[in-house]
Amino acid sequence: MSYGPLLFLGILFTLATSWVGLVLLPHRQMGALGQHTDTNTAAIYPADRSGEAQQGAEHYRSLGCVYCHTQQIRPEGYGSDIERGWGRRRTVSRDYIHDKTVMLGTMRTGPDLTNIGERQADAAWHYRHLYNPQITSPGSIMPPHAFLFDVRTIGQAGRSTNALVLEGPFAPPAGQEVIPTRRAEQLVAYLRSLKSSGDLPEAPVKKEEAQ
Amino acid sequence: MINQSQTLQNKTLRALLPGDALTGGGTEGGKKAALAEIDASCRVPVLFFFLSGLAWLLAGTILALVASIKLHTPGFLASWEWLTFSNVRTAHLNTVVYGFASQISVGVTIWLMCRLCRIPLVAPGLITVANLFYNLGVTVGVGGILIGDSTAIEWLEMPRYATPILFISYALIAVWTIVTFRLRAERHLYVSQWYLLAAVLWFPWLYGTAQVMLLIEPVRGVVQAAVNWWFAHNVLGLWFTPIGLASIYYFIPKVIGRPIHSYYLSVLGFWSLALFYNWNGMHHLVGGPLPAWMITVSIVASVMMLIPVITVAINHHFTMVGHFGKLKYSPTLRFMVFGAVSYTLASLQGVASAVRSISEVTHFTHHTIAHAHLGMYAFFTMVMFGAMYYILPRITQREWPSNGLISLHFWGVALGIVLYVVPMSIMGFIQGTMLNDAAVRFLDVVQFTLPWLKLRTLAGLLLAAGHVAFVINVGWLLVRMFEPYRKPVVSILTGEAETVAAAKLP
Numbered sequence: 001m002s003y004g005p006l007l008f009l010g011i012l013f014t015l016a017t018s019w020v021g022l023v024l025l026p027h028r029q030m031g032a033l034g035q036h037t038d039t040n041t042a043a044i045y046p047a048d049r050s051g052e053a054q055q056g057a058e059h060y061r062s063l064g065c066v067y068c069h070t071q072q073i074r075p076e077g078y079g080s081d082i083e084r085g086w087g088r089r090r091t092v093s094r095d096y097i098h099d100k101t102v103m104l105g106t107m108r109t110g111p112d113l114t115n116i117g118e119r120q121a122d123a124a125w126h127y128r129h130l131y132n133p134q135i136t137s138p139g140s141i142m143p144p145h146a147f148l149f150d151v152r153t154i155g156q157a158g159r160s161t162n163a164l165v166l167e168g169p170f171a172p173p174a175g176q177e178v179i180p181t182r183r184a185e186q187l188v189a190y191l192r193s194l195k196s197s198g199d200l201p202e203a204p205v206k207k208e209e210a211q
Numbered sequence: 212m213i214n215q216s217q218t219l220q221n222k223t224l225r226a227l228l229p230g231d232a233l234t235g236g237g238t239e240g241g242k243k244a245a246l247a248e249i250d251a252s253c254r255v256p257v258l259f260f261f262l263s264g265l266a267w268l269l270a271g272t273i274l275a276l277v278a279s280i281k282l283h284t285p286g287f288l289a290s291w292e293w294l295t296f297s298n299v300r301t302a303h304l305n306t307v308v309y310g311f312a313s314q315i316s317v318g319v320t321i322w323l324m325c326r327l328c329r330i331p332l333v334a335p336g337l338i339t340v341a342n343l344f345y346n347l348g349v350t351v352g353v354g355g356i357l358i359g360d361s362t363a364i365e366w367l368e369m370p371r372y373a374t375p376i377l378f379i380s381y382a383l384i385a386v387w388t389i390v391t392f393r394l395r396a397e398r399h400l401y402v403s404q405w406y407l408l409a410a411v412l413w414f415p416w417l418y419g420t421a422q423v424m425l426l427i428e429p430v431r432g433v434v435q436a437a438v439n440w441w442f443a444h445n446v447l448g449l450w451f452t453p454i455g456l457a458s459i460y461y462f463i464p465k466v467i468g469r470p471i472h473s474y475y476l477s478v479l480g481f482w483s484l485a486l487f488y489n490w491n492g493m494h495h496l497v498g499g500p501l502p503a504w505m506i507t508v509s510i511v512a513s514v515m516m517l518i519p520v521i522t523v524a525i526n527h528h529f530t531m532v533g534h535f536g537k538l539k540y541s542p543t544l545r546f547m548v549f550g551a552v553s554y555t556l557a558s559l560q561g562v563a564s565a566v567r568s569i570s571e572v573t574h575f576t577h578h579t580i581a582h583a584h585l586g587m588y589a590f591f592t593m594v595m596f597g598a599m600y601y602i603l604p605r606i607t608q609r610e611w612p613s614n615g616l617i618s619l620h621f622w623g624v625a626l627g628i629v630l631y632v633v634p635m636s637i638m639g640f641i642q643g644t645m646l647n648d649a650a651v652r653f654l655d656v657v658q659f660t661l662p663w664l665k666l667r668t669l670a671g672l673l674l675a676a677g678h679v680a681f682v683i684n685v686g687w688l689l690v691r692m693f694e695p696y697r698k699p700v701v702s703i704l705t706g707e708a709e710t711v712a713a714a715k716l717p
Contacts, residue, residue: 030431
């Protein structure tokens, strides 16, 4: 095998096969996938994401949440994703068409977040969890994200309405309060927008479970 | 080496031995002078790549230790946003992959290509400039990750403003390797050259495609995931693996002075890798939201990888049979054989993890992290260490200053990586089994992993000790470059075969 040109062409040809097969073909097959409109209810899925939540998605990317949290539900009978209540159906390509960066994730150091907006709708829970995960989930190894909050002195008008309710060892010093920054608000808006359980022809939600 | 192989026909011999090991006419002294000239032409650029690569290795090691500690002690350094687990973990990956492993790869590729083509490096200054640009790119990229500009696309986290610098350097290096190849004085192509040529052609294609389709003009939806894993898996299989295998194919025959086991197996191994590996990537998405045909085709291709893996394993291990005694004397051989065995193990583990029923358990767990380190470290990094042990004395014309440090390096990293990979593989498997049982609370799974994660930090400390020992030895070697050369009683520089190396290693 000392003939250079043959080697050269062989090297280029072999990679070209999967470049076409795994890059160009999927792009043709799925690159233009759009929203689905339910013929009965006229509901559009997946719904557009609010501007606030889109900003939050950028923080999710920037903070690297994807390295410990997946956003994909495996099919029923494959893993325990659905049994754990992480989703009501498997996720499919159409669930991700609005994501600027698709963050499926490959590691579950923490639980899956595909439907966290549905599983945990309470914004106050998310703030306390982000501020220090030990408050809501003792024994968690998620790092505290206290840098997404401001600690400040309580003003003349009294405690702010958006101050975190913190007790015991997690409470700030007397006369101080913990306030979410804009980043925290946007991130929580994004987390609460995460809902991938719309009924789709390619991934129907079982009727008795959809109640 | 020549005496041993005189019984073989010259034609067969040419196919089985590296080009620079052949007599090719001329006197023995003339041949050595020609090799010395090639080594001298590579000195500056290869040293630049090796030294900056090692600097990034130290940085990557510190980042790895911090990330490892953070995973079992989340409060560690928690108040600095730029040092969150995700940032540190990502900075670690990018420093060791792009800063360390890729730079050592380029250094080894340049030197091997020149040696095998039997020509001195043309315009080494150009490669040195490419190196400076490359390091600028890695610095900007890792800095970008730490300030929160990570793209969150695995293996491609460096922000858009850093990657074009890297791409240009890569292109320069690739073009220059091909130019060297075209100008070759040795017309026979040895198996290592096939792999090296393939690696330098494949990488810019992979990197360019990924950059355009993910960062410059991002594709929509899960096509991103497909491009991501097509790239990320191929970086391992079509950039690092070929350079690792090229090195093993070169150094094992070279050090033990024996031709490779079979020419035909080397042809089969190369082309089956080229055909099957590049279809593997989607096995990172088993169970994921992609069309079933894509995942199935990748699982099939992953299982087909048994052909190149077993072929290469037979070829490497059978070449070594009967020569294990030489492991006592040659650091190059020690690291190479460790790497070659790990390549077989890593590949078999990879094939198994791609199968649906096993992936159901190991996907999303530390098993995958263990697998990545078995491939990138126990195979690839060990092979690169071995290559540096051979190349550095030749381009500097100085002997390794300390055998003790060589042993500390080898045993530190060898024990360290075994202590990393074996427990983490087992732990990942148990973790996956627990995760798949919905009756087990998620936080109980987290608690289960803690002691194992602490063990990993311990393994990391052993690896770090090995790295420090190596860097000290390299630094000492460089200091010796500025002293007059004193020939020791036994020298590795007098003969081509390294088996005459100084003293027996502990």
